[in-house]
Amino acid sequence: MDGDAAKVRASVVRKQKTDRRDAEHLLQLLMENRFPRIWVPSLEVRHVRQLLVHRHKQSLP
Numbered sequence: 001m002d003g004d005a006a007k008v009r010a011s012v013v014r015k016q017k018t019d020r021r022d023a024e025h026l027l028q029l030l031m032e033n034r035f036p037r038i039w040v041p042s043l044e045v046r047h048v049r050q051l052l053v054h055r056h057k058q059s060l061p
Helices: 005-010 019-031 043-059
Strands: none
Touching: 005 019
16 A cells, blocks of 8 residues: 555545544554555655756746
């Protein structure tokens, strides 16, 4: 599982969305060590992205 909110919501059966129910579900995932990990790009990937954004801005009229 990744940090996708849709996947977190899909992992529990619920009748109606409420903040309390969502909070209880998040707590349950944390207590069971099942909370999805969020992908964080490496420094190299972030650097490449920054270069691409810079190049794109340079090519705009």
